[in-house]
Amino acid sequence: MSEAKSAAFSIQICRIMRPDDANIVGNVHGGTILKMIEEAGVIISTRHCNTQPGDRCVAALARVERTDFLHPMLIGEVAHVSAEITYTSKHSVEVQVNVVSESILTGTKKVTNKATLWYVPFSLQNMDKVIEVPPIEYASPEQEEEGKKRYEAQKMERLETKERNGEMILPVLSPDRQTKEPYTVGFSQSSLIHLVGPSDCTLHSFVHGGVTMKLMDEVAGIVAARHCKTNIVTASVDAINFHRKIKIGCVVTVSGRLTFTSNKSMEIEVFVDANPLVQPGEGKYRAVTAFFTYISLDKEGKSLPVPPLKLETEEEQKRFEEGKARYLQNKAKRLAEKERQQ
Known part of the structure; x- marks a missing residue:
């Protein structure tokens, strides 16, 4: 691929981390980093999808693959977010993003995050119409084949997730925690209600994916803090x-439970x-789902033991076993990756 074409498929954005980006001990919120990742992804994917003649379009976030938070980012550090298009199907774009933190005092740099995002382009003339994506050139047939495998895998997982998301969690905004036993699901379960306004949206009145992820991280952080009563940080999503x-105009309810x-x-x-307020006949619907993993830290930033979760129902026991399976699977993947790097 020529240098000019390669540059068209990549982008880098940078900004310094401010106090309002972080928690009370100076660690940048995971939701802030997720929002920056999505901003880079939507710029490069929308730019690419408008390189062809025809309908102008905007890329909407469809999925973010598992994202690990490898190192904490601190107030005063500069975040360098690099995004590159690595695969295109007929109607979707894969964007891979790396995040590096830089200490402007010492020059030290650390990779904090690696993420893969999938975008779908929608026509500006009809926001329900998905348009075709311009293809990219691959360095080799093997690279294209690997991208196709990733595309098929995420497509299957999205369908499976959609099928099992019929359940609605009742929002828990001000529960009487005196009636809940500590370390139970009910004690820490939390919700946030947010009215979607212009500042949350694209120019075309749809919520930025990064805004949604930031709200999700805030709720997950509240749940984790209520369970541990310590400083907590996002470990992975x-x-x-x-x-x-x-x-725009929807009321979103973001609910989290251990x-x-x-x-x-x-x-x-x-x-x-999401619950549309100004569109009669359209009821509440499930818009986004995810699992966040948090760890508990002491004042020196060292990990602390997490209090065991007290299970009260068969349904909670079932979800616990499913979570344990995901935990063991991810642990095995990390060990395999570590061995491969050695």
Whole structure:
């Protein structure tokens, strides 16, 4: 691929981390980083999809693959977010993003995140119409084949996730925690209600995917903090699936609950349900789903044991076993990756 064409498929954005980006001990919120990742992804994918003649379009986020938070980012550091288009199907774009933190005092740089995002382009003339994506050139047939495998895998997982998301969690905004036993699902379960306004949206009145992910991370963080009562940070996010677009004027309910705890981590299931206020006949719908993993830290930033989750129902036990399976599967993947690097 020529240098000019390669540059058209990549982008880098940078900004310094401010106090309002971080928690009370100076760690940048995972949701802030997710929002920056999505901003880079939507710029490059929308830019690419408008390189062909025909309908102008905007790329909407459909899925974020598992994202690990490898190192904490701190106030005063510069975040370098690099995005590159690595695969295109007929109607979707794969964008791979790397995030590097830079200390402007010492020059030290660390890779904090690697993420893969999938976007779908919608016509500006008809926002329900998905348009075709211009193809990219691949360095080799093997690279294209690997991209196709990733595309088929995420497509299958999105369908499976959509099928099992009929359940609606009742929002828990001001529960009487005195009636709940500590370390139970009900004690820490939390919800946030947000009215979607212009500042949350694209120019075409749909919510930015990064805004939604930031709200999800805030709710997951509240759940984790209520369970541990310590400083907590985002360790990873399993695949985030965007099932339907959220429009301006919707009321979104972001609900989170603990599903699994290991000795040093917590898995929190987060749902986003949207309720259109100004569109008669359209009821509440499930818009986004994901699993967030948090860890507990002491004042020196060292990991602390996580209190075990007390299970009260068969349904909670079932979700716990499913979370344990995901935990063991991800642990095996990390060990395999570590061995491969050695």
